Amino acid sequence: MVEIARDLRVKGTDLWLDSRRRKDFCFISHSHLDHAAKHKKILATAPTVELYRHRRGRVEAVTVAFNERLGVGEVAVTLFSAGHVLGSSQILIEGRTRTVYTGDFKLRQSETAEPIEIKQCDLLIMECTYGHPRYRFPTRDEICDRLEGFVRGNLRRGVTPVVFAYSLGKAQEAMKIIGDYGYELAVDRSVYDIARIYEQFGVEFGPYALLTDDGVRGQVVISTPFGRVRDRLKPIRRLRTVFLTGWAIDGRSEFMSAVDEAIAFSDHADFYDLLEYVKRAKPSMIYTTHGPKEFAGILRSEGFQAEHVVSHQQLRLDL
Ligand SMILES: [Zn+2]
Structure with a gap:
Protein backbone atom coordinates (compact mmCIF):
# COMPACT_ATOMS: atom_id res chain seq x y z
CA MET A 1 0.00 0.00 0.00
CA VAL A 2 2.86 2.31 0.80
CA GLU A 3 6.29 1.98 -0.73
CA ILE A 4 9.52 3.75 -0.19
CA ALA A 5 12.08 4.96 -2.62
CA ARG A 6 13.73 7.55 -0.39
CA ASP A 7 10.57 8.70 1.36
CA LEU A 8 7.07 7.34 1.82
CA ARG A 9 5.04 7.00 -1.34
CA VAL A 10 1.57 5.57 -1.84
CA LYS A 11 2.16 2.48 -3.95
CA GLY A 12 0.99 2.68 -7.55
CA THR A 13 0.51 6.46 -7.39
CA ASP A 14 2.63 9.58 -7.64
CA LEU A 15 1.54 10.71 -4.16
CA TRP A 16 4.28 11.08 -1.53
CA LEU A 17 3.72 11.53 2.19
CA ASP A 18 5.39 14.42 4.09
CA SER A 19 8.51 14.11 1.95
CA ARG A 20 11.49 16.19 2.98
CA ARG A 21 12.58 16.38 -0.65
CA ARG A 22 10.87 18.26 -3.45
CA LYS A 23 8.18 16.16 -5.15
CA ASP A 24 5.66 16.73 -7.94
CA PHE A 25 2.78 15.75 -5.65
CA CYS A 26 2.94 15.35 -1.88
CA PHE A 27 0.53 14.97 1.01
CA ILE A 28 1.31 17.55 3.71
CA SER A 29 0.08 16.52 7.15
CA HIS A 30 0.71 20.02 8.55
CA SER A 31 2.93 22.99 7.85
CA HIS A 32 5.71 22.59 10.40
CA LEU A 33 8.78 22.94 8.27
CA ASP A 34 10.13 19.43 8.96
CA HIS A 35 6.99 18.08 7.28
CA ALA A 36 6.66 20.63 4.52
CA ALA A 37 9.39 20.78 1.90
CA LYS A 38 8.84 22.95 -1.15
CA HIS A 39 6.83 20.83 -3.60
CA LYS A 40 5.21 21.40 -6.97
CA LYS A 41 1.73 20.31 -5.88
CA ILE A 42 0.41 19.39 -2.44
CA LEU A 43 -2.59 17.54 -1.00
CA ALA A 44 -3.76 19.03 2.30
CA THR A 45 -6.62 20.61 4.24
CA ALA A 46 -7.49 24.27 3.61
CA PRO A 47 -5.74 25.63 6.77
CA THR A 48 -2.64 23.59 6.00
CA VAL A 49 -2.55 24.87 2.40
CA GLU A 50 -2.89 28.46 3.64
CA LEU A 51 -0.19 28.03 6.28
CA TYR A 52 2.05 26.24 3.76
CA ARG A 53 1.74 29.12 1.28
CA HIS A 54 2.51 31.58 4.07
CA ARG A 55 5.70 29.70 4.94
CA ARG A 56 6.79 28.23 1.61
CA GLY A 57 5.23 30.50 -1.01
CA ARG A 58 3.06 29.70 -4.02
CA VAL A 59 2.12 26.10 -4.64
CA GLU A 60 -0.47 24.22 -6.63
CA ALA A 61 -2.82 22.51 -4.19
CA VAL A 62 -5.50 19.85 -4.01
CA THR A 63 -7.51 20.98 -1.00
CA VAL A 64 -9.78 18.52 0.78
CA ALA A 65 -11.97 18.64 3.86
CA PHE A 66 -11.61 16.15 6.71
CA ASN A 67 -13.22 12.83 5.75
CA GLU A 68 -13.65 13.73 2.10
CA ARG A 69 -12.64 10.64 0.13
CA LEU A 70 -10.43 11.18 -2.90
CA GLY A 71 -9.38 8.68 -5.57
CA VAL A 72 -5.66 8.67 -6.31
CA GLY A 73 -4.60 6.05 -8.83
CA GLU A 74 -5.89 2.71 -7.65
CA VAL A 75 -6.50 3.74 -4.05
CA ALA A 76 -8.74 6.10 -2.12
CA VAL A 77 -7.29 8.53 0.39
CA THR A 78 -9.06 10.31 3.22
CA LEU A 79 -7.58 13.06 5.39
CA PHE A 80 -8.75 13.20 9.01
CA SER A 81 -7.86 15.28 12.01
CA ALA A 82 -4.57 14.78 13.86
CA GLY A 83 -5.25 17.32 16.65
CA HIS A 84 -1.67 18.63 16.37
CA VAL A 85 -2.19 22.17 15.03
CA LEU A 86 -5.03 23.84 13.12
CA GLY A 87 -5.80 21.81 9.98
CA SER A 88 -3.29 19.06 10.77
CA SER A 89 -4.31 15.72 9.33
CA GLN A 90 -3.56 12.06 9.17
CA ILE A 91 -4.15 10.14 5.96
CA LEU A 92 -6.05 6.89 5.47
CA ILE A 93 -5.11 4.97 2.33
CA GLU A 94 -7.60 2.34 1.26
CA GLY A 95 -6.77 -0.31 -1.31
CA ARG A 96 -6.32 -3.96 -0.53
CA THR A 97 -5.66 -2.91 3.06
CA ARG A 98 -6.32 0.10 5.27
CA THR A 99 -3.15 2.03 6.02
CA VAL A 100 -2.94 5.09 8.24
CA TYR A 101 0.00 7.48 8.30
CA THR A 102 -0.41 9.75 11.32
CA GLY A 103 2.02 12.61 10.84
CA ASP A 104 2.38 14.46 14.16
CA PHE A 105 -0.64 14.06 16.41
CA LYS A 106 -2.02 14.83 19.85
CA LEU A 107 -4.93 13.32 21.81
CA ARG A 108 -5.26 16.08 24.40
CA GLN A 109 -7.85 18.80 24.00
CA SER A 110 -6.81 21.93 22.17
CA GLU A 111 -8.60 25.26 21.81
CA THR A 112 -7.05 26.01 18.44
CA ALA A 113 -6.74 22.62 16.69
CA GLU A 114 -9.57 20.32 15.71
CA PRO A 115 -10.03 17.27 18.01
CA ILE A 116 -8.17 14.18 16.83
CA GLU A 117 -10.00 11.32 15.16
CA ILE A 118 -8.70 7.76 15.39
CA LYS A 119 -9.62 5.28 12.67
CA GLN A 120 -9.13 1.54 12.84
CA CYS A 121 -6.61 0.28 10.31
CA ASP A 122 -4.51 -2.74 9.29
CA LEU A 123 -1.19 -0.97 9.00
CA LEU A 124 -0.24 2.03 11.09
CA ILE A 125 2.74 4.28 10.44
CA MET A 126 2.94 6.48 13.50
CA GLU A 127 5.19 9.17 14.88
CA CYS A 128 6.28 8.38 18.45
CA THR A 129 8.41 11.38 19.45
CA TYR A 130 7.70 10.94 23.16
CA GLY A 131 7.61 7.13 23.11
CA HIS A 132 9.15 6.51 26.53
CA PRO A 133 7.28 6.06 29.86
CA ARG A 134 9.05 9.05 31.42
CA TYR A 135 7.01 11.33 29.14
CA ARG A 136 3.79 11.86 30.99
CA PHE A 137 2.59 15.38 30.28
CA PRO A 138 0.66 17.43 32.84
CA THR A 139 -3.08 17.78 32.32
CA ALA A 264 5.98 20.52 29.60
CA PHE A 265 3.39 21.65 27.11
CA SER A 266 3.50 19.79 23.81
CA ASP A 267 1.52 19.48 20.59
CA HIS A 268 2.49 15.80 20.48
CA ALA A 269 1.02 12.78 22.23
CA ASP A 270 2.85 11.71 25.37
CA PHE A 271 3.81 8.05 25.91
CA TYR A 272 0.47 7.10 27.45
CA ASP A 273 -1.52 8.73 24.67
CA LEU A 274 0.62 6.95 22.06
CA LEU A 275 -0.43 3.64 23.65
CA GLU A 276 -4.02 4.79 23.82
CA TYR A 277 -3.93 5.64 20.12
CA VAL A 278 -2.67 2.19 19.18
CA LYS A 279 -5.28 0.46 21.33
CA ARG A 280 -8.04 2.37 19.59
CA ALA A 281 -6.66 1.99 16.05
CA LYS A 282 -6.22 -1.80 16.48
CA PRO A 283 -3.64 -2.22 13.72
CA SER A 284 -2.20 -5.61 12.83
CA MET A 285 1.20 -4.03 12.09
CA ILE A 286 2.80 -0.82 13.33
CA TYR A 287 5.83 1.04 12.07
CA THR A 288 7.08 3.69 14.48
CA THR A 289 9.10 6.71 13.37
CA HIS A 290 10.59 9.91 14.81
CA GLY A 291 11.05 8.62 18.35
CA PRO A 292 12.94 6.15 20.56
CA LYS A 293 13.32 2.70 19.02
CA GLU A 294 12.39 1.13 22.39
CA PHE A 295 8.80 2.17 21.81
CA ALA A 296 8.31 -0.56 19.19
CA GLY A 297 9.55 -3.11 21.78
CA ILE A 298 7.06 -1.77 24.32
CA LEU A 299 4.28 -2.18 21.76
CA ARG A 300 5.41 -5.77 21.12
CA SER A 301 5.28 -6.47 24.86
CA GLU A 302 1.71 -5.16 24.79
CA GLY A 303 0.88 -7.76 22.13
CA PHE A 304 1.19 -5.68 18.96
CA GLN A 305 3.35 -6.36 15.94
CA ALA A 306 5.64 -3.38 15.73
CA GLU A 307 8.91 -2.34 14.21
CA HIS A 308 10.86 0.89 14.48
CA VAL A 309 12.20 2.62 11.42
CA VAL A 310 14.93 5.15 11.95
CA SER A 311 14.12 6.90 8.72
CA HIS A 312 11.51 6.45 6.09
CA GLN A 313 14.17 5.03 3.78
CA GLN A 314 14.17 1.81 5.77
CA LEU A 315 10.47 1.25 5.39
CA ARG A 316 9.65 -1.03 2.46
CA LEU A 317 6.06 -2.08 2.41
CA ASP A 318 4.03 -4.01 -0.09
CA LEU A 319 0.74 -4.90 1.53
ZN1 LIG B 1 4.61 19.16 13.87
Missing part, protein backbone atom coordinates in the same frame (compact mmCIF):
# COMPACT_ATOMS: atom_id res chain seq x y z
CA ARG A 140 -4.38 20.77 30.42
CA ASP A 141 -5.70 22.29 33.66
CA GLU A 142 -2.27 21.97 35.27
CA ILE A 143 -0.63 23.62 32.26
CA CYS A 144 -3.16 26.47 32.21
CA ASP A 145 -2.74 27.05 35.97
CA ARG A 146 1.03 27.07 35.76
CA LEU A 147 1.06 29.43 32.77
CA GLU A 148 -1.44 31.81 34.33
CA GLY A 149 0.52 31.76 37.60
CA PHE A 150 3.68 32.68 35.71
CA VAL A 151 1.92 35.57 33.95
CA ARG A 152 0.12 36.90 37.03
CA GLY A 153 3.10 36.65 39.35
CA ASN A 154 5.42 38.52 37.02
CA LEU A 155 2.96 41.25 36.02
CA ARG A 156 2.27 41.90 39.70
CA ARG A 157 5.99 42.56 40.25
CA GLY A 158 6.20 44.84 37.22
CA VAL A 159 8.09 42.23 35.23
CA THR A 160 7.08 41.43 31.63
CA PRO A 161 6.22 37.73 31.19
CA VAL A 162 7.69 36.39 27.95
CA VAL A 163 6.34 33.08 26.64
CA PHE A 164 8.46 31.26 24.09
CA ALA A 165 6.55 28.85 21.89
CA TYR A 166 6.86 27.47 18.38
CA SER A 167 5.34 30.07 16.05
CA LEU A 168 2.83 27.71 14.38
CA GLY A 169 0.40 26.01 16.71
CA LYS A 170 1.76 26.26 20.21
CA ALA A 171 2.07 30.05 20.13
CA GLN A 172 -1.57 30.36 19.06
CA GLU A 173 -2.62 27.91 21.77
CA ALA A 174 -0.71 30.03 24.32
CA MET A 175 -2.40 33.16 22.92
CA LYS A 176 -5.79 31.51 23.36
CA ILE A 177 -5.13 30.28 26.91
CA ILE A 178 -3.59 33.51 28.21
CA GLY A 179 -6.00 35.74 26.28
CA ASP A 180 -8.99 33.86 27.69
CA TYR A 181 -7.78 34.76 31.21
CA GLY A 182 -8.20 38.39 30.16
CA TYR A 183 -4.56 39.37 29.68
CA GLU A 184 -3.48 41.56 26.75
CA LEU A 185 -0.82 40.20 24.46
CA ALA A 186 2.03 41.52 22.35
CA VAL A 187 3.23 38.89 19.89
CA ASP A 188 6.13 38.81 17.49
CA ARG A 189 5.65 39.03 13.72
CA SER A 190 5.86 35.29 13.00
CA VAL A 191 3.28 34.49 15.69
CA TYR A 192 1.07 37.43 14.62
CA ASP A 193 0.93 36.47 10.95
CA ILE A 194 -0.03 32.89 11.73
CA ALA A 195 -2.67 34.03 14.25
CA ARG A 196 -4.27 36.08 11.45
CA ILE A 197 -4.51 32.91 9.35
CA TYR A 198 -6.04 31.05 12.31
CA GLU A 199 -8.66 33.81 12.52
CA GLN A 200 -9.54 33.29 8.85
CA PHE A 201 -10.54 29.77 9.87
CA GLY A 202 -12.69 30.86 12.78
CA VAL A 203 -10.32 30.78 15.77
CA GLU A 204 -10.97 33.78 18.02
CA PHE A 205 -8.35 35.38 20.24
CA GLY A 206 -8.58 38.07 22.93
CA PRO A 207 -6.89 41.43 22.34
CA TYR A 208 -3.41 41.17 20.88
CA ALA A 209 -0.99 43.49 19.13
CA LEU A 210 2.24 43.21 17.24
CA LEU A 211 5.35 43.47 19.40
CA THR A 212 7.20 46.61 18.30
CA ASP A 213 10.32 48.55 19.26
CA ASP A 214 8.13 50.71 21.51
CA GLY A 215 8.15 47.91 24.09
CA VAL A 216 5.17 46.80 26.16
CA ARG A 217 2.90 48.16 28.89
CA GLY A 218 1.43 45.45 31.03
CA GLN A 219 1.17 43.02 28.14
CA VAL A 220 2.26 39.42 27.97
CA VAL A 221 4.78 38.77 25.21
CA ILE A 222 4.50 35.64 23.09
CA SER A 223 7.41 34.95 20.81
CA THR A 224 9.11 32.22 18.86
CA PRO A 225 12.36 31.16 20.54
CA PHE A 226 14.08 31.16 17.14
CA GLY A 227 15.81 33.94 15.26
CA ARG A 228 16.81 37.34 16.59
CA VAL A 229 15.26 36.95 20.02
CA ARG A 230 17.55 39.44 21.78
CA ASP A 231 16.80 42.16 19.25
CA ARG A 232 13.10 41.51 19.56
CA LEU A 233 13.11 41.72 23.35
CA LYS A 234 15.60 44.58 23.63
CA PRO A 235 12.97 47.29 24.29
CA ILE A 236 11.69 45.35 27.34
CA ARG A 237 13.60 46.31 30.49
CA ARG A 238 12.55 43.73 33.06
CA LEU A 239 11.42 40.36 31.80
CA ARG A 240 11.17 36.73 32.74
CA THR A 241 10.91 33.91 30.23
CA VAL A 242 9.12 30.58 30.08
CA PHE A 243 9.50 28.03 27.28
CA LEU A 244 6.67 25.68 26.33
CA THR A 245 8.08 22.31 25.29
CA GLY A 246 7.52 18.63 25.94
CA TRP A 247 11.28 18.29 26.45
CA ALA A 248 10.87 20.17 29.73
CA ILE A 249 10.23 16.70 31.22
CA ASP A 250 13.91 15.86 31.01
CA GLY A 251 15.48 19.26 30.40
CA ARG A 252 16.74 18.18 27.00
CA SER A 253 15.74 21.23 24.97
CA GLU A 254 18.53 23.19 23.37
CA PHE A 255 16.87 26.36 24.68
CA MET A 256 16.38 25.17 28.25
CA SER A 257 19.53 26.83 29.56
CA ALA A 258 18.55 30.15 28.02
CA VAL A 259 15.15 30.51 29.72
CA ASP A 260 14.06 31.06 33.32
CA GLU A 261 11.41 28.32 33.35
CA ALA A 262 9.95 25.62 31.13
CA ILE A 263 6.51 24.00 31.08
Whole structure:
Protein backbone atom coordinates (compact mmCIF):
# COMPACT_ATOMS: atom_id res chain seq x y z
CA MET A 1 0.00 0.00 0.00
CA VAL A 2 2.86 2.31 0.80
CA GLU A 3 6.29 1.98 -0.73
CA ILE A 4 9.52 3.75 -0.19
CA ALA A 5 12.08 4.96 -2.62
CA ARG A 6 13.73 7.55 -0.39
CA ASP A 7 10.57 8.70 1.36
CA LEU A 8 7.07 7.34 1.82
CA ARG A 9 5.04 7.00 -1.34
CA VAL A 10 1.57 5.57 -1.84
CA LYS A 11 2.16 2.48 -3.95
CA GLY A 12 0.99 2.68 -7.55
CA THR A 13 0.51 6.46 -7.39
CA ASP A 14 2.63 9.58 -7.64
CA LEU A 15 1.54 10.71 -4.16
CA TRP A 16 4.28 11.08 -1.53
CA LEU A 17 3.72 11.53 2.19
CA ASP A 18 5.39 14.42 4.09
CA SER A 19 8.51 14.11 1.95
CA ARG A 20 11.49 16.19 2.98
CA ARG A 21 12.58 16.38 -0.65
CA ARG A 22 10.87 18.26 -3.45
CA LYS A 23 8.18 16.16 -5.15
CA ASP A 24 5.66 16.73 -7.94
CA PHE A 25 2.78 15.75 -5.65
CA CYS A 26 2.94 15.35 -1.88
CA PHE A 27 0.53 14.97 1.01
CA ILE A 28 1.31 17.55 3.71
CA SER A 29 0.08 16.52 7.15
CA HIS A 30 0.71 20.02 8.55
CA SER A 31 2.93 22.99 7.85
CA HIS A 32 5.71 22.59 10.40
CA LEU A 33 8.78 22.94 8.27
CA ASP A 34 10.13 19.43 8.96
CA HIS A 35 6.99 18.08 7.28
CA ALA A 36 6.66 20.63 4.52
CA ALA A 37 9.39 20.78 1.90
CA LYS A 38 8.84 22.95 -1.15
CA HIS A 39 6.83 20.83 -3.60
CA LYS A 40 5.21 21.40 -6.97
CA LYS A 41 1.73 20.31 -5.88
CA ILE A 42 0.41 19.39 -2.44
CA LEU A 43 -2.59 17.54 -1.00
CA ALA A 44 -3.76 19.03 2.30
CA THR A 45 -6.62 20.61 4.24
CA ALA A 46 -7.49 24.27 3.61
CA PRO A 47 -5.74 25.63 6.77
CA THR A 48 -2.64 23.59 6.00
CA VAL A 49 -2.55 24.87 2.40
CA GLU A 50 -2.89 28.46 3.64
CA LEU A 51 -0.19 28.03 6.28
CA TYR A 52 2.05 26.24 3.76
CA ARG A 53 1.74 29.12 1.28
CA HIS A 54 2.51 31.58 4.07
CA ARG A 55 5.70 29.70 4.94
CA ARG A 56 6.79 28.23 1.61
CA GLY A 57 5.23 30.50 -1.01
CA ARG A 58 3.06 29.70 -4.02
CA VAL A 59 2.12 26.10 -4.64
CA GLU A 60 -0.47 24.22 -6.63
CA ALA A 61 -2.82 22.51 -4.19
CA VAL A 62 -5.50 19.85 -4.01
CA THR A 63 -7.51 20.98 -1.00
CA VAL A 64 -9.78 18.52 0.78
CA ALA A 65 -11.97 18.64 3.86
CA PHE A 66 -11.61 16.15 6.71
CA ASN A 67 -13.22 12.83 5.75
CA GLU A 68 -13.65 13.73 2.10
CA ARG A 69 -12.64 10.64 0.13
CA LEU A 70 -10.43 11.18 -2.90
CA GLY A 71 -9.38 8.68 -5.57
CA VAL A 72 -5.66 8.67 -6.31
CA GLY A 73 -4.60 6.05 -8.83
CA GLU A 74 -5.89 2.71 -7.65
CA VAL A 75 -6.50 3.74 -4.05
CA ALA A 76 -8.74 6.10 -2.12
CA VAL A 77 -7.29 8.53 0.39
CA THR A 78 -9.06 10.31 3.22
CA LEU A 79 -7.58 13.06 5.39
CA PHE A 80 -8.75 13.20 9.01
CA SER A 81 -7.86 15.28 12.01
CA ALA A 82 -4.57 14.78 13.86
CA GLY A 83 -5.25 17.32 16.65
CA HIS A 84 -1.67 18.63 16.37
CA VAL A 85 -2.19 22.17 15.03
CA LEU A 86 -5.03 23.84 13.12
CA GLY A 87 -5.80 21.81 9.98
CA SER A 88 -3.29 19.06 10.77
CA SER A 89 -4.31 15.72 9.33
CA GLN A 90 -3.56 12.06 9.17
CA ILE A 91 -4.15 10.14 5.96
CA LEU A 92 -6.05 6.89 5.47
CA ILE A 93 -5.11 4.97 2.33
CA GLU A 94 -7.60 2.34 1.26
CA GLY A 95 -6.77 -0.31 -1.31
CA ARG A 96 -6.32 -3.96 -0.53
CA THR A 97 -5.66 -2.91 3.06
CA ARG A 98 -6.32 0.10 5.27
CA THR A 99 -3.15 2.03 6.02
CA VAL A 100 -2.94 5.09 8.24
CA TYR A 101 0.00 7.48 8.30
CA THR A 102 -0.41 9.75 11.32
CA GLY A 103 2.02 12.61 10.84
CA ASP A 104 2.38 14.46 14.16
CA PHE A 105 -0.64 14.06 16.41
CA LYS A 106 -2.02 14.83 19.85
CA LEU A 107 -4.93 13.32 21.81
CA ARG A 108 -5.26 16.08 24.40
CA GLN A 109 -7.85 18.80 24.00
CA SER A 110 -6.81 21.93 22.17
CA GLU A 111 -8.60 25.26 21.81
CA THR A 112 -7.05 26.01 18.44
CA ALA A 113 -6.74 22.62 16.69
CA GLU A 114 -9.57 20.32 15.71
CA PRO A 115 -10.03 17.27 18.01
CA ILE A 116 -8.17 14.18 16.83
CA GLU A 117 -10.00 11.32 15.16
CA ILE A 118 -8.70 7.76 15.39
CA LYS A 119 -9.62 5.28 12.67
CA GLN A 120 -9.13 1.54 12.84
CA CYS A 121 -6.61 0.28 10.31
CA ASP A 122 -4.51 -2.74 9.29
CA LEU A 123 -1.19 -0.97 9.00
CA LEU A 124 -0.24 2.03 11.09
CA ILE A 125 2.74 4.28 10.44
CA MET A 126 2.94 6.48 13.50
CA GLU A 127 5.19 9.17 14.88
CA CYS A 128 6.28 8.38 18.45
CA THR A 129 8.41 11.38 19.45
CA TYR A 130 7.70 10.94 23.16
CA GLY A 131 7.61 7.13 23.11
CA HIS A 132 9.15 6.51 26.53
CA PRO A 133 7.28 6.06 29.86
CA ARG A 134 9.05 9.05 31.42
CA TYR A 135 7.01 11.33 29.14
CA ARG A 136 3.79 11.86 30.99
CA PHE A 137 2.59 15.38 30.28
CA PRO A 138 0.66 17.43 32.84
CA THR A 139 -3.08 17.78 32.32
CA ARG A 140 -4.38 20.77 30.42
CA ASP A 141 -5.70 22.29 33.66
CA GLU A 142 -2.27 21.97 35.27
CA ILE A 143 -0.63 23.62 32.26
CA CYS A 144 -3.16 26.47 32.21
CA ASP A 145 -2.74 27.05 35.97
CA ARG A 146 1.03 27.07 35.76
CA LEU A 147 1.06 29.43 32.77
CA GLU A 148 -1.44 31.81 34.33
CA GLY A 149 0.52 31.76 37.60
CA PHE A 150 3.68 32.68 35.71
CA VAL A 151 1.92 35.57 33.95
CA ARG A 152 0.12 36.90 37.03
CA GLY A 153 3.10 36.65 39.35
CA ASN A 154 5.42 38.52 37.02
CA LEU A 155 2.96 41.25 36.02
CA ARG A 156 2.27 41.90 39.70
CA ARG A 157 5.99 42.56 40.25
CA GLY A 158 6.20 44.84 37.22
CA VAL A 159 8.09 42.23 35.23
CA THR A 160 7.08 41.43 31.63
CA PRO A 161 6.22 37.73 31.19
CA VAL A 162 7.69 36.39 27.95
CA VAL A 163 6.34 33.08 26.64
CA PHE A 164 8.46 31.26 24.09
CA ALA A 165 6.55 28.85 21.89
CA TYR A 166 6.86 27.47 18.38
CA SER A 167 5.34 30.07 16.05
CA LEU A 168 2.83 27.71 14.38
CA GLY A 169 0.40 26.01 16.71
CA LYS A 170 1.76 26.26 20.21
CA ALA A 171 2.07 30.05 20.13
CA GLN A 172 -1.57 30.36 19.06
CA GLU A 173 -2.62 27.91 21.77
CA ALA A 174 -0.71 30.03 24.32
CA MET A 175 -2.40 33.16 22.92
CA LYS A 176 -5.79 31.51 23.36
CA ILE A 177 -5.13 30.28 26.91
CA ILE A 178 -3.59 33.51 28.21
CA GLY A 179 -6.00 35.74 26.28
CA ASP A 180 -8.99 33.86 27.69
CA TYR A 181 -7.78 34.76 31.21
CA GLY A 182 -8.20 38.39 30.16
CA TYR A 183 -4.56 39.37 29.68
CA GLU A 184 -3.48 41.56 26.75
CA LEU A 185 -0.82 40.20 24.46
CA ALA A 186 2.03 41.52 22.35
CA VAL A 187 3.23 38.89 19.89
CA ASP A 188 6.13 38.81 17.49
CA ARG A 189 5.65 39.03 13.72
CA SER A 190 5.86 35.29 13.00
CA VAL A 191 3.28 34.49 15.69
CA TYR A 192 1.07 37.43 14.62
CA ASP A 193 0.93 36.47 10.95
CA ILE A 194 -0.03 32.89 11.73
CA ALA A 195 -2.67 34.03 14.25
CA ARG A 196 -4.27 36.08 11.45
CA ILE A 197 -4.51 32.91 9.35
CA TYR A 198 -6.04 31.05 12.31
CA GLU A 199 -8.66 33.81 12.52
CA GLN A 200 -9.54 33.29 8.85
CA PHE A 201 -10.54 29.77 9.87
CA GLY A 202 -12.69 30.86 12.78
CA VAL A 203 -10.32 30.78 15.77
CA GLU A 204 -10.97 33.78 18.02
CA PHE A 205 -8.35 35.38 20.24
CA GLY A 206 -8.58 38.07 22.93
CA PRO A 207 -6.89 41.43 22.34
CA TYR A 208 -3.41 41.17 20.88
CA ALA A 209 -0.99 43.49 19.13
CA LEU A 210 2.24 43.21 17.24
CA LEU A 211 5.35 43.47 19.40
CA THR A 212 7.20 46.61 18.30
CA ASP A 213 10.32 48.55 19.26
CA ASP A 214 8.13 50.71 21.51
CA GLY A 215 8.15 47.91 24.09
CA VAL A 216 5.17 46.80 26.16
CA ARG A 217 2.90 48.16 28.89
CA GLY A 218 1.43 45.45 31.03
CA GLN A 219 1.17 43.02 28.14
CA VAL A 220 2.26 39.42 27.97
CA VAL A 221 4.78 38.77 25.21
CA ILE A 222 4.50 35.64 23.09
CA SER A 223 7.41 34.95 20.81
CA THR A 224 9.11 32.22 18.86
CA PRO A 225 12.36 31.16 20.54
CA PHE A 226 14.08 31.16 17.14
CA GLY A 227 15.81 33.94 15.26
CA ARG A 228 16.81 37.34 16.59
CA VAL A 229 15.26 36.95 20.02
CA ARG A 230 17.55 39.44 21.78
CA ASP A 231 16.80 42.16 19.25
CA ARG A 232 13.10 41.51 19.56
CA LEU A 233 13.11 41.72 23.35
CA LYS A 234 15.60 44.58 23.63
CA PRO A 235 12.97 47.29 24.29
CA ILE A 236 11.69 45.35 27.34
CA ARG A 237 13.60 46.31 30.49
CA ARG A 238 12.55 43.73 33.06
CA LEU A 239 11.42 40.36 31.80
CA ARG A 240 11.17 36.73 32.74
CA THR A 241 10.91 33.91 30.23
CA VAL A 242 9.12 30.58 30.08
CA PHE A 243 9.50 28.03 27.28
CA LEU A 244 6.67 25.68 26.33
CA THR A 245 8.08 22.31 25.29
CA GLY A 246 7.52 18.63 25.94
CA TRP A 247 11.28 18.29 26.45
CA ALA A 248 10.87 20.17 29.73
CA ILE A 249 10.23 16.70 31.22
CA ASP A 250 13.91 15.86 31.01
CA GLY A 251 15.48 19.26 30.40
CA ARG A 252 16.74 18.18 27.00
CA SER A 253 15.74 21.23 24.97
CA GLU A 254 18.53 23.19 23.37
CA PHE A 255 16.87 26.36 24.68
CA MET A 256 16.38 25.17 28.25
CA SER A 257 19.53 26.83 29.56
CA ALA A 258 18.55 30.15 28.02
CA VAL A 259 15.15 30.51 29.72
CA ASP A 260 14.06 31.06 33.32
CA GLU A 261 11.41 28.32 33.35
CA ALA A 262 9.95 25.62 31.13
CA ILE A 263 6.51 24.00 31.08
CA ALA A 264 5.98 20.52 29.60
CA PHE A 265 3.39 21.65 27.11
CA SER A 266 3.50 19.79 23.81
CA ASP A 267 1.52 19.48 20.59
CA HIS A 268 2.49 15.80 20.48
CA ALA A 269 1.02 12.78 22.23
CA ASP A 270 2.85 11.71 25.37
CA PHE A 271 3.81 8.05 25.91
CA TYR A 272 0.47 7.10 27.45
CA ASP A 273 -1.52 8.73 24.67
CA LEU A 274 0.62 6.95 22.06
CA LEU A 275 -0.43 3.64 23.65
CA GLU A 276 -4.02 4.79 23.82
CA TYR A 277 -3.93 5.64 20.12
CA VAL A 278 -2.67 2.19 19.18
CA LYS A 279 -5.28 0.46 21.33
CA ARG A 280 -8.04 2.37 19.59
CA ALA A 281 -6.66 1.99 16.05
CA LYS A 282 -6.22 -1.80 16.48
CA PRO A 283 -3.64 -2.22 13.72
CA SER A 284 -2.20 -5.61 12.83
CA MET A 285 1.20 -4.03 12.09
CA ILE A 286 2.80 -0.82 13.33
CA TYR A 287 5.83 1.04 12.07
CA THR A 288 7.08 3.69 14.48
CA THR A 289 9.10 6.71 13.37
CA HIS A 290 10.59 9.91 14.81
CA GLY A 291 11.05 8.62 18.35
CA PRO A 292 12.94 6.15 20.56
CA LYS A 293 13.32 2.70 19.02
CA GLU A 294 12.39 1.13 22.39
CA PHE A 295 8.80 2.17 21.81
CA ALA A 296 8.31 -0.56 19.19
CA GLY A 297 9.55 -3.11 21.78
CA ILE A 298 7.06 -1.77 24.32
CA LEU A 299 4.28 -2.18 21.76
CA ARG A 300 5.41 -5.77 21.12
CA SER A 301 5.28 -6.47 24.86
CA GLU A 302 1.71 -5.16 24.79
CA GLY A 303 0.88 -7.76 22.13
CA PHE A 304 1.19 -5.68 18.96
CA GLN A 305 3.35 -6.36 15.94
CA ALA A 306 5.64 -3.38 15.73
CA GLU A 307 8.91 -2.34 14.21
CA HIS A 308 10.86 0.89 14.48
CA VAL A 309 12.20 2.62 11.42
CA VAL A 310 14.93 5.15 11.95
CA SER A 311 14.12 6.90 8.72
CA HIS A 312 11.51 6.45 6.09
CA GLN A 313 14.17 5.03 3.78
CA GLN A 314 14.17 1.81 5.77
CA LEU A 315 10.47 1.25 5.39
CA ARG A 316 9.65 -1.03 2.46
CA LEU A 317 6.06 -2.08 2.41
CA ASP A 318 4.03 -4.01 -0.09
CA LEU A 319 0.74 -4.90 1.53
ZN1 LIG B 1 4.61 19.16 13.87
